[in-house]
Amino acid sequence: MWRDVVDQVILSEVFKSPSRSRDELLVAIVVAANSVPASSLCEAVYSAAAIRLDPSFEVVRTGDSDQSASSDTIYFATSRLALLQPRAMTAMELKSIARDCCLALHACDRRRAADILLLLRSVQLHDSLLVRFRGQAQAYLIATEQAIPDPYVSRSLQMAGHLS
Amino acid sequence: MTAVPHASTHIDAISLARGWILRNQDAFALPSIPINDSVLVAFKPIGELVLVSEKMLRTERDELWLKLLEWAWSEFERGDMILRVLTARPDLVVLSTIYASFARSGYTDNRLAGWLSYLEKTTSCSALEFPRWRKLDVEHAFASLNAVMLPKDCLNGTWFAAMPEPWLMTDDLAYATTHAVFYATDFGRYSDALPRRLHEYLGLWLPIWLQLSLEKENFDLYAEWLMVAAYSGHYAIYDEHSTQLLAHQRGDGAFPGPHDCEKDPESSSRISDFLTNYHTTLVSLLALQAQCLCNDPSAFGSEMGVLHR
Numbered sequence: 001m002w003r004d005v006v007d008q009v010i011l012s013e014v015f016k017s018p019s020r021s022r023d024e025l026l027v028a029i030v031v032a033a034n035s036v037p038a039s040s041l042c043e044a045v046y047s048a049a050a051i052r053l054d055p056s057f058e059v060v061r062t063g064d065s066d067q068s069a070s071s072d073t074i075y076f077a078t079s080r081l082a083l084l085q086p087r088a089m090t091a092m093e094l095k096s097i098a099r100d101c102c103l104a105l106h107a108c109d110r111r112r113a114a115d116i117l118l119l120l121r122s123v124q125l126h127d128s129l130l131v132r133f134r135g136q137a138q139a140y141l142i143a144t145e146q147a148i149p150d151p152y153v154s155r156s157l158q159m160a161g162h163l164s
Numbered sequence: 165m166t167a168v169p170h171a172s173t174h175i176d177a178i179s180l181a182r183g184w185i186l187r188n189q190d191a192f193a194l195p196s197i198p199i200n201d202s203v204l205v206a207f208k209p210i211g212e213l214v215l216v217s218e219k220m221l222r223t224e225r226d227e228l229w230l231k232l233l234e235w236a237w238s239e240f241e242r243g244d245m246i247l248r249v250l251t252a253r254p255d256l257v258v259l260s261t262i263y264a265s266f267a268r269s270g271y272t273d274n275r276l277a278g279w280l281s282y283l284e285k286t287t288s289c290s291a292l293e294f295p296r297w298r299k300l301d302v303e304h305a306f307a308s309l310n311a312v313m314l315p316k317d318c319l320n321g322t323w324f325a326a327m328p329e330p331w332l333m334t335d336d337l338a339y340a341t342t343h344a345v346f347y348a349t350d351f352g353r354y355s356d357a358l359p360r361r362l363h364e365y366l367g368l369w370l371p372i373w374l375q376l377s378l379e380k381e382n383f384d385l386y387a388e389w390l391m392v393a394a395y396s397g398h399y400a401i402y403d404e405h406s407t408q409l410l411a412h413q414r415g416d417g418a419f420p421g422p423h424d425c426e427k428d429p430e431s432s433s434r435i436s437d438f439l440t441n442y443h444t445t446l447v448s449l450l451a452l453q454a455q456c457l458c459n460d461p462s463a464f465g466s467e468m469g470v471l472h473r
Contacts, residue, residue: 105329129327
């Protein structure tokens, strides 16, 4: 799963490796996030990841190509980008993101919710309702993660600093 | 897929739905049943009709609604039937809500009013164990009968007032929430009655709850959420979503009830269709009427006055 690979890279680059590696990755993912169409975004994330990964990545990429245009991909990529370089978001953007997170939680899609939560974690929220929601969502995801572990969710929460 | 709407405007849709109600008026009639727990179920369709007729008169000075109220009042034997039930079963005090609708429309009975006034003061009545939103329903009825306002903190103790995790919304909690807003705002008469924090909570999550109801094709809840949007002053949310309700009105004027609506296998197909769809059609009427508030937020704000028969 290419997401697992990218997550591993980011975890190691951001939290463990020298800043040089982190900057390299950052530049690549910034390019990714600026490519609005989902497919372009995904391509750029693949490229970013490929810089840091072994040649076998191409195999993973081919096998996972059907996901290239999904909105999940956008949240996956932008949340990790936001972790590296937080950007300001409008109140409307934040509300829209929180609503997407709510829908994901309602649908029991914890992986998507965790990606979105990571994005919400990267910004400073000034709206008390959004702060409240983020706290509720965090608590819910952590509790469900402890009850029914999922490595993907666990890693997202780990990135957000909620799990050691 | 969205169906092609039969009515292009809210007014046309209201007109179509009124036709369906008229054609099904006999199905709203009170059945002859013994006084027991099933009374509440038996009274529900006509009780809802009374409420909707009374509310529709806020904006439609139409003979139809007056005639339906007159007819329903005679079905209840001009209050006698409610009085008989309440003297036998004082715990069914929730029936005060039907009488409150009648009384607001000028249909009163001194003996029933006196009995209700006594019941309200009994220890039993104040200690009855209802869900909080249902208790608020009864408090709303008594406030109306006593011509007083509900207290500002009337929502305390409701699920909604706790601003819970929005993704944990269920159908039952949704109805608890919509009804809490109906009573607290007096069905849109006081759109600013909600505390600011709850107004904002609705503004953030109403679009999601509307979307979830639409995805489940639960137009009953969808209509109630639209009422909540308009009654709480979220007119942009109402405007953005109300056309979806129009799009799902049936050709005969009814609005389709929830798929999981209980059906009586012994009922005829006509009665079965009625029981499935009457509630959704009634609440859709109120939802469509609520468009008035988007044009004029004080549309329900002035006293309509007592209608003298």
